[in-house]
Amino acid sequence: xxxxxxxxxxxxxxxxxxxxxxxxxxxxxxxxxxxxxxxxxxxxxxxxxxxxxxxxxxxxxxxxxxxxxxxxxxxxxxxxxxxxxxxxxxxxxxxxxxxxxxxxxxxxxxxxxxxxxxxxxxxxxxxxxxxxxxxxxxxxxxxxxxxxxxxxxxxxxxxxxxxxxxxxxxxxxxxxxxxxxxxxxxxxxxxxxxxxxxxxxxxxxxxxxxxxxxxxxxxxxxxxxxxxxxxxxxxxxxxxxxxxxxxxxxxxxxxxxxxxxxxxxxxxxxxxxxxxxxxxxxxx
Numbered sequence: 001x002x003x004x005x006x007x008x009x010x011x012x013x014x015x016x017x018x019x020x021x022x023x024x025x026x027x028x029x030x031x032x033x034x035x036x037x038x039x040x041x042x043x044x045x046x047x048x049x050x051x052x053x054x055x056x057x058x059x060x061x062x063x064x065x066x067x068x069x070x071x072x073x074x075x076x077x078x079x080x081x082x083x084x085x086x087x088x089x090x091x092x093x094x095x096x097x098x099x100x101x102x103x104x105x106x107x108x109x110x111x112x113x114x115x116x117x118x119x120x121x122x123x124x125x126x127x128x129x130x131x132x133x134x135x136x137x138x139x140x141x142x143x144x145x146x147x148x149x150x151x152x153x154x155x156x157x158x159x160x161x162x163x164x165x166x167x168x169x170x171x172x173x174x175x176x177x178x179x180x181x182x183x184x185x186x187x188x189x190x191x192x193x194x195x196x197x198x199x200x201x202x203x204x205x206x207x208x209x210x211x212x213x214x215x216x217x218x219x220x221x222x223x224x225x226x227x228x229x230x231x232x233x234x235x236x237x238x239x240x241x242x243x244x245x246x247x248x249x250x251x252x253x254x255x256x257x258x259x260x261x262x263x264x265x266x267x268x269x270x271x272x273x274x275x276x277x278x279x280x281x282x283x284x
Contacts, residue, residue, distance in 0.1 A: 038256060040059065041249055041252040042067070042249050043058070043062035043064065044063065063249060066250050066253040069247065070253035070255075070257055071254070076233060076254075078229070082148075082231065086152055087211055087215045093155075094155070094210045097157040098161030098162045098164070098206065099191070099203065100191075101157070102165035102166035120159050123159045124163075132223060136223050139154070140224075147230070151221055151224070151230075155217075165202055165203060172195055177194075180193075212265070212266075215261065215262060216262070218235060237251065237254055240254045
């Protein structure tokens with residue numbers, strides 16, 4: 001009887017594990033299906049794409065040249081450095097401002113600290129459309145439209161980064177701060193020599209998330225750029241889709257090329273993202 005119950009328990013665990021894997025596989029297929037259809041649309045000749053029903057099988061005569069045309073028509077070579085400079089500037093600024101603000105909320109004592117933190121978190125509920133018009137007017141008054149600083153400065157701080165890194169800092173024992181004071185450390189030294197090294201996974205994961213968000217920005221660059229030489233890759237995709245409807249597959253190919261850096265980044269740093277988000281989980 002004992003051996004029979006042990007066997008039944010083992011079978012039950014195997015079935016539960018198989019069920020979870022089947023569910024995850026199903027969810028993965030749902031998430032990847034739009035990507036697969038976009039790849040098919042890029043490789044399908046435009047005439048066939050516009051006249052026939054959508055297919056989920058690989059085309060018999062794939063048009064690989066669409067990727068080359070997409071690269072040329074989107075002017076990736078010219079727009080790439082704008083996208084890279086904007087993304088690097090936003091990512092670096094958000095990491096620094098989030099670290100400094102998160103440290104202040106955790107380790108420093110000042111009036112209305114909790115109130116300020118709650119107000120900062122409340123900004124997460126504001127969509128960009130709410131602040132878009134006044135921010136565009138302000139940037140225009142400063143003469144920063146069609147400029148790199150105009151693309152970067154409004155996105156230098158983010159409440160999400162402050163929250164995520166704050167959760168990591170909250171896990172640092174308070175005793176470490178007291179011990180560091182005995183060694184002559186001030187807040188600045190404790191931040192960069194103790195708090196930041198202990199939370200590198202959290203900071204790295206936020207850096208990757210910040211990179212993804214900055215690279216995919218469309219509305220803000222579209223709002224303040226009126227000259228083609230300041231357009232990012234994401235804005236440039238619009239011109240590809242509107243230029244020639246007879247080559248609509250080229251627009252899909254250009255979109256895939258624009259997403260390629262993000263795919264590579266996620267594949268290479270997948271473990272770091274998961275580790276950092278786990279380390280920065282909400283603590284009681």
